[in-house]
Amino acid sequence: xxxxxxxxxxxxRGIRSITLDLGxxxxxxxxxxxxxxxxxxxxxxxxxxxxxxxLAGKGTGGLSVKEHGPHVDSTPEYAFVEAEVVIAAxxxxxxxxxxxxxxxxxxxxxxxxxxxxALAELAxxxxxxxxxxxxxxxxxxxxxxxxxxxxxxxxxxxxxxxxANLTKIANAEVRDEKAAIRHAADAGSDFALALGIPKISSxxxxxxxxxxxxxxxxxxxxxxxxxxxxxxxxxxxTSAAGAAVNKTRMLTELKSARERLEGLATAEFxxxxxxxxxxxxxxxxxxxxxxxxxxxxxxRAALALYDDECPVCGTEFELAEFQTTVTAKLAALSAATAKxxxxxxxxxxxxxxxxxxxxxxxxxxxxxxxxxxxxxxAKLAAAAQSKAAAAAALRKLLPIEATKESLATAGDIxxxxxxxxxxxxxxxxxxxxxxxxxxxxYLVIAQxxxxxxRKCRKAEVNAKTRAELTSAVxxxxxxxxxxxxxxxxxxxxxxxxxxxxxxxxxxxxxxTPASSRFRGGWPLMWIFTAAGFFRQxxxxxxxxxxxxxxxxx
Amino acid sequence: MSTAADTTxxxxxxxxxxxxxxxxxxHKIFGAFANALAAQPDRAAVAERLRKALVTDGARSExxxxxxxxxxxxx
Numbered sequence: 001x002x003x004x005x006x007x008x009x010x011x012x013r014g015i016r017s018i019t020l021d022l023g024x025x026x027x028x029x030x031x032x033x034x035x036x037x038x039x040x041x042x043x044x045x046x047x048x049x050x051x052x053x054x055l056a057g058k059g060t061g062g063l064s065v066k067e068h069g070p071h072v073d074s075t076p077e078y079a080f081v082e083a084e085v086v087i088a089a090x091x092x093x094x095x096x097x098x099x100x101x102x103x104x105x106x107x108x109x110x111x112x113x114x115x116x117x118a119l120a121e122l123a124x125x126x127x128x129x130x131x132x133x134x135x136x137x138x139x140x141x142x143x144x145x146x147x148x149x150x151x152x153x154x155x156x157x158x159x160x161x162x163x164a165n166l167t168k169i170a171n172a173e174v175r176d177e178k179a180a181i182r183h184a185a186d187a188g189s190d191f192a193l194a195l196g197i198p199k200i201s202s203x204x205x206x207x208x209x210x211x212x213x214x215x216x217x218x219x220x221x222x223x224x225x226x227x228x229x230x231x232x233x234x235x236x237x238t239s240a241a242g243a244a245v246n247k248t249r250m251l252t253e254l255k256s257a258r259e260r261l262e263g264l265a266t267a268e269f270x271x272x273x274x275x276x277x278x279x280x281x282x283x284x285x286x287x288x289x290x291x292x293x294x295x296x297x298x299x300r301a302a303l304a305l306y307d308d309e310c311p312v313c314g315t316e317f318e319l320a321e322f323q324t325t326v327t328a329k330l331a332a333l334s335a336a337t338a339k340x341x342x343x344x345x346x347x348x349x350x351x352x353x354x355x356x357x358x359x360x361x362x363x364x365x366x367x368x369x370x371x372x373x374x375x376x377x378a379k380l381a382a383a384a385q386s387k388a389a390a391a392a393a394l395r396k397l398l399p400i401e402a403t404k405e406s407l408a409t410a411g412d413i414x415x416x417x418x419x420x421x422x423x424x425x426x427x428x429x430x431x432x433x434x435x436x437x438x439x440x441x442y443l444v445i446a447q448x449x450x451x452x453x454r455k456c457r458k459a460e461v462n463a464k465t466r467a468e469l470t471s472a473v474x475x476x477x478x479x480x481x482x483x484x485x486x487x488x489x490x491x492x493x494x495x496x497x498x499x500x501x502x503x504x505x506x507x508x509x510x511x512t513p514a515s516s517r518f519r520g521g522w523p524l525m526w527i528f529t530a531a532g533f534f535r536q537x538x539x540x541x542x543x544x545x546x547x548x549x550x551x552x553x
Numbered sequence: 554m555s556t557a558a559d560t561t562x563x564x565x566x567x568x569x570x571x572x573x574x575x576x577x578x579x580h581k582i583f584g585a586f587a588n589a590l591a592a593q594p595d596r597a598a599v600a601e602r603l604r605k606a607l608v609t610d611g612a613r614s615e616x617x618x619x620x621x622x623x624x625x626x627x628x
Contacts, residue, residue: 158579158613165615169622470622473590480586
């Protein structure tokens with residue numbers, strides 16, 4: 001903290017010439033309107049920072065220190081403020097003199113680097129001067145704005161920097177988690193497809209694998225652990241299997257493709273499509289609900305994509321303000337949220353079926369060039385792409401037109417059976433592999449797919465852990481900021497109330513236009529300074545219109 | 554948390570500061586945050602890393618915070 005021993009003001013603001021012996025104590029200046037109380041406050045701020053905050057900012061109409069700093073009958077050359085100060089932490093004394101002509105070039109005697117460092121810190125935190133408007137705004141703040149107000153008043157930028165970065169990290173990890181879940185599901189589906197089983201489950205997997213192992217004279221596996229190798233004990237082939245082995249793989253993948261295809265043609269799948277089409281129609285018919293769902297979708301995306309500014313309009317927002325605004329808007333859309341979640345639950349299994357079909361169709365289409373004459377698979381290849389795109393659209397839900405189109409074409413399998421039949425015919429022409437060759441190839445492929453699936457599952461678990469951790473850290477940090485700043489707000493407001501009552505003598509304004517001293521500290525700023533933030537600052541409160549002003553050292 | 558402990562009241566209502574070198578507000582909030590995080594299951598280690606990084610090392614950037622969150626070997 002800087003204590004001011006004396007203050008000399010010449011031709012500055014409304015003051016011609018005055019020297020105040022403050023003795024490094026607290027003091028107040030009292031007097032009628034226009035007597036120059038604010039000039040003393042301005043002088044303290046000016047000599048320490050080179051600026052006068054109430055001449056800057058909104059609503060000041062282009063006022064400047066050089067034009068409006070000097071007394072009306074003087075010029076910048078003659079207007080100056082000089083202060084004798086003591087740095088409380090070091091005990092060092094110095095004289096600081098600053099002219100309006102060169103406000104950013106103070107003369108410091110002795111020219112001690114630590115004194116200049118203290119001045120530089122003050123210039124970076126000029127909030128030690130509080131206007132009447134700022135004080136009233138602080139006292140009357142709504143509960144939801146308190147923590148933000150304290151943060152802005154104290155310029156606790158570090159808190160917002162950390163909070164914004166923790167939020168960014170959490171948002172990124174949640175996005176990565178979703179991608180990892182999808183990759184693991186795809187790898188699992190690919191694994192099941194290669195094994196020719198409906199889904200990844202220990203029992204059917206062991207049955208399928210042990211059937212081949214028995215054929216090869218290998219001991220059966222009793223359980224499937226995290227390190228199990230389904231091809232354990234398998235020896236390299238003694239002869240080239242060639243096309244014979246390919247036939248096994250081809251038949252397996254064609255069989256899976258056919259099963260996925262027929263799955264899209266079942267009455268059960270058609271019923272699910274009909275039900276969701278009806279639900280989507282209901283949503284579309286209710287204009288306000290659809291608008292709500294669209295708006296909710298946009299707001300959720302905005303929350304996830306926040307990056308120091310609104311991702312929609314580019315307006316710079318502080319994180320807390322942005323979250324508060326968007327969350328309040330989301331709360332007002334609860335009906336749309338409920339409807340959206342209900343529809344998403346109904347669409348998920350359809351999207352899963354389409355994803356699995358897309359994977360199987362793609363694998364089948366890859367056999368097109370196996371024969372000497374390419375087998376036409378244009379519809380299978382197109383279906384692989386369109387089913388995957390439809391699944392993605394259903395998972396997004398909005399825009400609603402894309403969901404409707406996806407539901408309309410989800411069950412379309414026209415032409416696919418014919419292309420699969422052509423591939424089957426080509427496979428039939430291949431020489432049959434020996435039972436042992438087929439079993440060997442099956443285990444090799446199964447192990448390869450198993451390892452891919454394990455890798456994706458591990459990544460999924462890791463991503464989930466990271467997302468949970470970062471979300472918890474981000475939320476806890478936000479709560480800590482709010483709790484901490486609101487505690488400061490409550491304490492400061494309580495102290496300020498006591499100060500206000502003391503100054504006004506139970507509501508009465510002091511009538512004597514003279515300087516006087518207060519015995520005690522000043523609660524509002526004592527709390528801020530004692531908390532360590534205004535370490536270099538004297539305490540300055542802007543003049544009021546009630547006949548008194550105060551500044552403290 | 555409270556900052557009111559840094560001031561005392563006389564019986565006549567006069568307020569006196571008791572310390573000019575108290576812990577900065579940001580450090581108090583970082584400390585409260587670390588305490589709250591440490592109270593959660595399995596978060597004690599990362600809470601202490603964050604406390605050290607924020608209070609002692611002055612970590613503020615996204616890269617620095619990422620390193621603290623993920624490089625502790627507990628993930």
